[in-house]
Amino acid sequence: MVKSEFIKIMVVKEINISLQKYFEIASTDLKSDKYIYRGQTNSFLKGGYLEWKVFSSYNRNEQFKKIMFCSFLNQQLETNLFDIYYRNNQFVTDKKLNKLDLRSKLYYLQHYGIPTCLIDFTHNPLVALYFAMSSLNAVGNRNYCREGFPNFYPENCSISIYQINYKVLIEALKLSVISSNLVSEYYGKFQFETNILNKGKKKIHLGIDVFPESNISGVDNFNLKKQEGAFILYDNQRNDDYDLIEFLCDYFYENEIELDEPIVKIFKIKYNELYKSSSSKHPNLKSAFNILEEKKKTGNYLFNDIQGLKYDLIFFNER
Structure with missing residues (x-):
């Protein structure tokens, strides 16, 4: 195997594991200071x-296909313009968002449902598991x-x-x-480019804030705090x-x-393992939602707005 092929294989490793094994890994990784996590449901x-x-939610959103994220920031979150446009919005008034600097506004809006080019991560693998389950279809028929x-x-x-091993990521890039x-x-410190054979030149924007809570001033971002959040800025700049x-x-x-080891590990847990048997009392057959609820890592504990209720409602059969 040539050196370049070996490098590519070592970047990402997929790991198929059981729910029980993931909880074992999570209990160890909770003590780590080098990883951040993101959970995705898939379809x-x-x-x-x-x-x-x-x-990012911004790059996925069809409404923003023709508007560069940097332009969105400049035209919508810039201090004076934001104040002029939204000072009469009740939410903005209550939270005093018009008084915040751009980064604080961006971080707050990200965690309260506004599409941005920030991708949510967490320091807590249990929080990542909850979000990985949060777009599952509600299960009605017991089979x-x-x-x-x-x-x-x-x-x-x-x-x-x-x-993701964020320490290696920051150092390497x-x-x-x-x-x-x-x-x-935006177009200096955060711009990256690749030019891979058969793919052509690709430009993206990439940045990171591992401890964003410490960089927010003037507002209490409950969701960010409870979710132990971190952000990776990723804008694929129309490279669909x-x-x-x-x-x-x-x-x-x-x-x-x-x-020395993969910078990204992808833990894959089968949908069916997330649910419990209605006839079994064995503790290892508790549903993932039940276990996370006991550990206070469900929407009821991670949000102070309707988003938590929205996610928890799909698990009505697990209560």
Whole structure:
């Protein structure tokens, strides 16, 4: 195997594990200071399974396809313009958002449902598990195999939990921390480019804030605090379908950056393992939601707005 191929393989590692094994890993990783996590549900629609790519909500949103994120920041969140446009909005008035610097506004709006080019991560692997489950379809029909395990979905359907070694990521790419000067620095400090054979030149913008709570002033961001949040800024600049993971593979490959271990691990847990058997009392067969609720890592504890209720409601059969 040539060196460049080995580098590419070492960037990302997929790991199929049981729910019980993930909880064991999570209990160890809770003590770690080098990982951040993101949970994604993936899709099971009309009998087909599709793994989601790692995009920002802004890049996924069709309404913003023709508006660059930097322009959005400059035209909507810039202090004077934001105050003129939204000073009479009740939410803005109550939270005094018009008094915040750009970064504080951006972080707050991200955690209260506004699409941005920030991708949410968490320092807590249990929080990532909850969000990985949060877009599952509610399960109405109880169907179990002979061993008492649920049989709601095809066996190939899995949630994905991304574990990123942020210390290696920052060092290898010399990543800049997101600042209130984001607009003026956008095309300098945060711009990256890859030029892979058969793919052509790709430009993206990438930044990070591992401890964003410490960089917010003037507002209490309850959701960010409870979710132990971290942010990766990722803007694929109209390079459709070029997601964060593909960029990292390309960048490490192109620059022949060697790694001692994968910078990204993707833990995959089957949908069916997340649910419990209605007939079993064995503690290992508790549903994932039940376990997370005991650990106070469900929407009821992670949000102080309607988003928590929205997510928890799909687990009504697990109560």
